[in-house]
Amino acid sequence: MRKEICLSGSGGQGLILAGIILAEAAGIHDGFEVVQTQSYGPEARGGASRSEVVISDEKIDYPKIIKSDILLALTQKACYKYIENLKEDGILLVDSTDVTKIPPFKGRVYQHPITEDAIKVLGNQLVANIISLGILVQISEIVSKEALKQALQTRIPERIRDLNKKALEYGFQIGENLINIT
């Protein structure tokens, strides 16, 4: 079992932190082998941002994504760019606040206005990353919800922990009711 997750959007959307929390949930709390990566090159300087998580029950030889099993796209640009590398039967979750055009794709597709909800429901657009994680884990079961909660508890400073816990629970709820639109 090797699973590859790509969290994509633009700089400042907290995707590295989301990748670290997902990786620690799988690696420290759920007991898998995990490698978490960010790459910087010309595209990073153009504002595109992605964070990669590879989870396996065996030692990981190649630590970067070959073909994603799961893609989160918070921006239209990221969606266009990274869907090319998503497996045919993969899972795509898009933030419909920005992603209004979903390229043709045969796998499972979920959409929700994540950033809009972060602002309207949680009062802070910076938690769109954590809502996304909640949705992603609810629909994919890639790690246990318990592990994700524990990783969040460790990684988020106390001052903003309650807000982020609420964002995570909100994400679980949204995920429970989301329907594959393909």
Place this chain on the structure above:
Amino acid sequence: MRKEICLSGSGGQGLILAGIILAEAAGIHDGFEVVQTQSYGPEARGGASRSEVVISDEKIDYPKIIKSDILLALTQKACYKYIENLKEDGILLVDSTDVTKIPPFKGRVYQHPITEDAIKVLGNQLVANIISLGILVQISEIVSKEALKQALQTRIPERIRDLNKKALEYGFQIGENLINIT
């Protein structure tokens, strides 16, 4: 030119953040290709922590460390573990607060009571990671100091930014006066 940097210690010492700041300095501000990685497995669950940064002027094929050029070790355990993978002519920087025994090594070796200074001079042991970065960049010139300052500015929340800026400048100062002890 391919340079591999290993930042090691125990969980909670802020080594992932240090890796991200170093990676963003090189990748976003200095214009290199960079991959930044953390791995989780049995050793992470035992409390050892390391963050890897690979910097190159060409596209990076293999994104993880093969043989480190630079090793930061904040704990004795990490020093023993990761020195085995340090190049013979590499650079070792240890925090002598915890690392009291330096294994035989022919490259350049620097030591300083980093955590002790973080507490005594800066009043907060959590900035040992940033002091370390300052020392490391001063002695190795692996990225420009300007790029490192810019990356820190972006990555550190405003509330604790001044403290971290001071820690970085303090690290530069310490690095300027450190002598290779081999």
